[in-house]
Amino acid sequence: MLSEWLRQVMETSGVKQAELSRLLTVMLGRSIDRAAVNKMLKGTRAISGDELIAISTITGFDAPRERVVPIVGRVGAGAVVEATEDGNNGEQVEAPAQSVPSTVAVEVVGDSMFPAYEPGDLIFYSRHLPADEMLNRRAVVKLATGEILVKRIRPGSTAGFHNLESLNPLFSTIEDTVIEWAAPIDWSKPR
Structure with a gap:
């Protein structure tokens, strides 16, 4: 699941929810608040393709490919x-x-x-x-x-x-x- 991947890359890279929220907002040009990131982590909100690419860039970890x-x-x-x-x-x-x-x-x-x-x-x-x-x-x-x-x-x-x-x-x-x-x-x- 993408929520598990997100949790792992955030822990490994040391990126916190607030920081990820701020960086996603800047990179994507739209507001991604901390609550949205929290929902991504819980799996209750989908992670869009552009968000996935941005998270990959921010954390330095490749986006997962569906197996x-x-x-x-x-x-x-x-x-x-x-x-x-x-x-x-x-x-x-x-x-x-x-x-x-x-x-x-x-x-x-x-x-x-x-x-x-x-x-x-x-x-x-x-x-x-x-x-x-x-x-x-x-x-x-x-x-x-x-x-x-x-x-x-x-x-x-x-x-x-x-x-x-x-x-x-x-x-x-x-x-x-x-x-x-x-x-x-x-x-x-x-x-």
């Missing part, structure tokens, strides 16, 4: 979802703060993982792990059949097989399935 990640498809949570051919539909969404370059997002379809995830929620992940490393954890999984789901991974009846649990008690466990890959969930957010 986005691709939405690579949908994950079934009680709905059957097939993997897309290339895994990218061209849609992007703002990246979570802790994201890494390999982070991607998927959209939840269905309600088998309610209340943790609802239809339309976005789930972010950045790596694939063997299913055995994800036991008893929620994960985005790709099955050998091509389906991509969000479930809790449990041990199956024999080696190489896993059970996939839903959080919603109205949905039954998928038993003894082969998981191609499992991705730990880094972050999720409502859409």
Whole structure:
């Protein structure tokens, strides 16, 4: 968020609210009072493009660039979802703060993982792990059949097989399935 960036650059550069207000007013030729700067810091007032450039000049810190990640498809949570051919539909969404370059997002379809995830929620992940490393954890999984789901991974009846649990008690466990890959969930957010 820009408010976090503003707080960081003001602290690092030592520029105080009153000083930033005065310098912005001079640079932009319009009144930017201390209350406006305070609202910028709280995130209750947007920082315009020209204000962002001016703040960057005043503090000596580059303006942040919005980081986005691709939405690579949908994950079934009680709905059957097939993997897309290339895994990218061209849609992007703002990246979570802790994201890494390999982070991607998927959209939840269905309600088998309610209340943790609802239809339309976005789930972010950045790596694939063997299913055995994800036991008893929620994960985005790709099955050998091509389906991509969000479930809790449990041990199956024999080696190489896993059970996939839903959080919603109205949905039954998928038993003894082969998981191609499992991705730990880094972050999720409502859409």
